[in-house]
Amino acid sequence: MQATFHAIREPDWPEGLVLYPGLLTGNSCQSLLEAVEEALKDAPLFVPRMPGSGRPFSVRMSNFGPLGWVSDKEKGYRYEPLHPVTNKPWPEMPAILRDLWARLVDPRLPPEAGLINYYAPGARMGLHVDADEEATDVPILSVSLGWTARFRIGGLRRGGHTLSLVLKHGDVLIMGGTARRCYHGIDRIYPESGPSLPAAIGPGRINITLRRVTLP
Numbered sequence: 001m002q003a004t005f006h007a008i009r010e011p012d013w014p015e016g017l018v019l020y021p022g023l024l025t026g027n028s029c030q031s032l033l034e035a036v037e038e039a040l041k042d043a044p045l046f047v048p049r050m051p052g053s054g055r056p057f058s059v060r061m062s063n064f065g066p067l068g069w070v071s072d073k074e075k076g077y078r079y080e081p082l083h084p085v086t087n088k089p090w091p092e093m094p095a096i097l098r099d100l101w102a103r104l105v106d107p108r109l110p111p112e113a114g115l116i117n118y119y120a121p122g123a124r125m126g127l128h129v130d131a132d133e134e135a136t137d138v139p140i141l142s143v144s145l146g147w148t149a150r151f152r153i154g155g156l157r158r159g160g161h162t163l164s165l166v167l168k169h170g171d172v173l174i175m176g177g178t179a180r181r182c183y184h185g186i187d188r189i190y191p192e193s194g195p196s197l198p199a200a201i202g203p204g205r206i207n208i209t210l211r212r213v214t215l216p
């Protein structure tokens with residue numbers, strides 16, 4: 001799995017933000033994409049909607065693990081054990097993701113949700129804080145696959161200074177410490193800037209974020 005195990009932290013980044021560029025090798029990325037393709041057969045991508053307005057997100061989603069992040073007009077952001085359309089449990093978390101978490105986050109407290117984000121060309125994700133977990137102090141681990149994205153991160157409040165970094169195929173990003181509570185999002189993805197996703201998924205980018213949801 002380790003091509004390089006080089007951690008990048010920069011002085012102007014929020015404390016707790018760590019980038020491992022290309023941590024997942026080509027083969028691991030390939031196996032992971034196969035696991036995503038397989039999972040989506042059973043748990044197809046759904047269109048999350050903003051609470052209240054019902055406006056659709058441009059990113060489509062699914063999940064791995066016992067809990068999945070969902071959002072709709074009526075009940076808003078939350079974790080659910082069942083897929084909102086099929087009403088079936090989410091597919092099991094692939095071993096490769098469990099291992100990555102054990103190595104970089106916590107071997108004793110496994111992730112409960114692996115949110116799969118699919119960015120088709122033109123999709124983006126507005127600035128937000130991940131705040132629907134009870135385990136608010138456990139870092140979030142994010143894996144990027146396919147086309148490159150521009151990730152933006154700011155501070156603890158909206159409207160302050162932000163900075164951007166580029167997330168490529170095989171990159172792993174940890175948001176722990178202060179960064180766990182910072183506003184962040186995806187400005188854009190760059191067309192054809194990375195390996196193609198499986199045809200059954202479509203062109204663009206897959207991001208998987210592993211989250212601990214409940215307190216032990």
Ligand SMILES: O=C(O)CCC(=O)C(=O)O
Pocket residue numbers: 115117125130142149151167184185186207209
């Ligand atoms: O796609 C990404 O890299 C970030 C995703 C994200 O922030 C989220 O799913 O909450």
Ligand SMILES: [Mn+2]
Pocket residue numbers: 128129130184
């Ligand atoms: Mn997030």
